[in-house]
Amino acid sequence: MPAPHTSSINSQDPDDPLTLAMRPSASETESVRRVRLQREADEKSVSDRIDEELRQERERLKRRKLDVKLLLLGQAESGKSTLQKQFQLLYSPQTLEKERASWRTVVYFNVVRSLKHILDTLQSWNDLAEEYQSSGGSSDQGYSSSGSNAIAGPSTSRHRYPPVASSSAHRATESISKNGYDSSTTSSSSVGKSDNPSYQIANLRRRLSPLVAMDTQLADLLSGGVTVAGSGRGGVFVRSGWQARAIENSSSLTKMGRWGKRATGKDPEAQSPINAADEMMHNVQRMLELSNDDIETLWAHPIVKKMIADRKLKLDEWSEFFLNGISAVSRSDYVPTVDDILRARIQTMGVVEHTFNVDLSGQNILWRLYDVGGARGQRHTWIPYFDDVHAIIFVAPISAFDQYLEEDARTNRIDDSLQLFTTICSNPLLKNVHLVLFLNKTDILQSKLASGLRIGKYITSFGNRANNYDTAVQYFRAHFLQVHRKNNQNKRVLYSHLTSVVDTKTTQSIIGNVRDAIFRGYLKSAALV
Numbered sequence: 001m002p003a004p005h006t007s008s009i010n011s012q013d014p015d016d017p018l019t020l021a022m023r024p025s026a027s028e029t030e031s032v033r034r035v036r037l038q039r040e041a042d043e044k045s046v047s048d049r050i051d052e053e054l055r056q057e058r059e060r061l062k063r064r065k066l067d068v069k070l071l072l073l074g075q076a077e078s079g080k081s082t083l084q085k086q087f088q089l090l091y092s093p094q095t096l097e098k099e100r101a102s103w104r105t106v107v108y109f110n111v112v113r114s115l116k117h118i119l120d121t122l123q124s125w126n127d128l129a130e131e132y133q134s135s136g137g138s139s140d141q142g143y144s145s146s147g148s149n150a151i152a153g154p155s156t157s158r159h160r161y162p163p164v165a166s167s168s169a170h171r172a173t174e175s176i177s178k179n180g181y182d183s184s185t186t187s188s189s190s191v192g193k194s195d196n197p198s199y200q201i202a203n204l205r206r207r208l209s210p211l212v213a214m215d216t217q218l219a220d221l222l223s224g225g226v227t228v229a230g231s232g233r234g235g236v237f238v239r240s241g242w243q244a245r246a247i248e249n250s251s252s253l254t255k256m257g258r259w260g261k262r263a264t265g266k267d268p269e270a271q272s273p274i275n276a277a278d279e280m281m282h283n284v285q286r287m288l289e290l291s292n293d294d295i296e297t298l299w300a301h302p303i304v305k306k307m308i309a310d311r312k313l314k315l316d317e318w319s320e321f322f323l324n325g326i327s328a329v330s331r332s333d334y335v336p337t338v339d340d341i342l343r344a345r346i347q348t349m350g351v352v353e354h355t356f357n358v359d360l361s362g363q364n365i366l367w368r369l370y371d372v373g374g375a376r377g378q379r380h381t382w383i384p385y386f387d388d389v390h391a392i393i394f395v396a397p398i399s400a401f402d403q404y405l406e407e408d409a410r411t412n413r414i415d416d417s418l419q420l421f422t423t424i425c426s427n428p429l430l431k432n433v434h435l436v437l438f439l440n441k442t443d444i445l446q447s448k449l450a451s452g453l454r455i456g457k458y459i460t461s462f463g464n465r466a467n468n469y470d471t472a473v474q475y476f477r478a479h480f481l482q483v484h485r486k487n488n489q490n491k492r493v494l495y496s497h498l499t500s501v502v503d504t505k506t507t508q509s510i511i512g513n514v515r516d517a518i519f520r521g522y523l524k525s526a527a528l529v
């Protein structure tokens with residue numbers, strides 16, 4: 001059916017009132033006629049263009065109807081984006097390869113945030129640290145509120161060099177040399193001169209402060225300067241497209257010669273934001289390289305180890321991963337490996353679409369995978385995607401029994417996952433959707449139980465069950481299955497898997513099974529249409 005505006009211009013019916021109204025007057029001069037004809041031709045070309053756009057949009061929607069749509073849902077930090085990376089690695093490895101350099105910004109940010117968290121925690125416990133000192137950091141007696149300033153050691157005012165809080169990357173590197181970061185003037189061995197742990201920590205704090213001060217600038221670079229309430233210790237919310245910004249930075253860095261030359265300030269391009277970002281990344285890399293020994297010393301420090309063992313210092317999985325591998329990360333030629341990319345952590349903001357071409361039984365089908373932000377403040381953005389989705393993978397981290405939501409410190413994370421799963425299972429819009437449950441982070445569950453953490457301490461209904469992996473998995477699985485059973489009017493099947501989505505080999509084989517099952521459901525629903 002033609003669009004209304006075309007019918008009014010082209011209508012040829014002589015009795016049509018609009019045609020009558022638009023008929024040229026009998027006294028129309030030649031020049032007026034030419035102008036009128038030109039105007040009508042212009043209007044027709046605009047109208048034809050709009051018609052063509054509408055036709056293309058209809059085509060696109062028709063094709064879109066044939067695409068498989070898959071939503072990844074679950075609370076923050078459950079592993080949705082990590083699972084999305086595994087899909088990407090399997091079906092579009094070249095795009096992950098292209099993004100590889102951009103992940104360096106995220107890894108640096110993860111390292112800097114982790115150092116900040118360690119130093120802040122040490123500082124906040126400094127009043128209680130006397131026993132740590134007197135026991136050489138190996139006491140089992142825990143902390144006492146002795147009121148000493150032991151861990152932080154000399155107060156800031158007694159520091160030989162004031163800590164650097166400059167927001168300028170350039171000033172920060174300058175202060176690194178002044179503060180003795182330069183390995184030719186000071187090395188980490190000077191830290192070890194004193195046997196006093198508080199002195200050691202204070203010294204490390206001072207030396208690492210310029211690097212730690214880069215935290216906000218790295219966050220701004222990743223988020224494009226958009227700060228969102230609820231960006232927690234995990235870091236920063238990023239929208240889709242953040243890689244493009246970071247890739248631009250990385251490629252211009254490569255052009256500069258492997259972090260080599262710095263902008264002189266004479267080149268007008270040096271004033272551009274990209275160059276400011278280049279310079280900042282260059283400085284962070286140099287700081288990391290020069291601080292490598294200090295980071296290793298801090299990370300291996302008996303007080304830090306003891307605080308982790310006593311659970312006074314809680315670190316996220318990515319913190320431990322990158323601090324353990326700091327010597328590789330701090331090298332000037334560091335490029336994140338696939339494993340690093342799978343471990344790197346940034347919070348997803350809103351809903352991000354990823355597309356893959358999947359070949360199945362001779363058919364090439366486009367899969368649209370939607371990765372969502374799982375924090376509470378992000379969940380309202382999911383709803384528009386419920387309309388025509390074919391399948392959902394719900395990711396629930398069952399290692400999180402001893403953790404609480406960052407957005408609500410009173411809610412246990414397993415409870416939150418179960419509540420969220422209830423709302424998904426009971427949503428009428430989703431009643432025919434193929435549902436898959438990933439009970440994720442089983443590797444972390446295993447190591448937490450091996451370290452003696454007791455589930456019953458955090459989840460009272462676990463009671464006196466055996467505190468081992470099989471019992472725990474059975475218990476958590478039963479709870480999720482029960483939620484599904486109670487909210488399953490349509491008698492749909494729930495497919496569940498025990499996963500550790502950082503493990504590429506097993507995850508990719510699970511993805512293969514999930515893909516086949518989703519595709520069977522998709523073919524059935526396509527046959528019904």
Ligand SMILES: Nc1nc2c(ncn2[C@@H]2O[C@H](COP(=O)(O)OP(=O)(O)OP(=O)(O)O)[C@@H](O)[C@H]2O)c(=O)[nH]1
Pocket residue numbers: 074075076077078079080081082083317318342343344345346347348349372373374375440441442443444499500501502503
């Ligand atoms: N060890 C281990 N780490 C995991 C696993 N799954 C995810 N992670 C890590 O957990 C962190 C958070 O994972 P993400 O995939 O970013 O979490 P998300 O669900 O996308 O979080 P939001 O975007 O905030 O909703 C990352 O550092 C991952 O590497 C797992 O099975 N085992």
Ligand SMILES: [Mg+2]
Pocket residue numbers: 080081082346347348371372373374
């Ligand atoms: Mg995410």
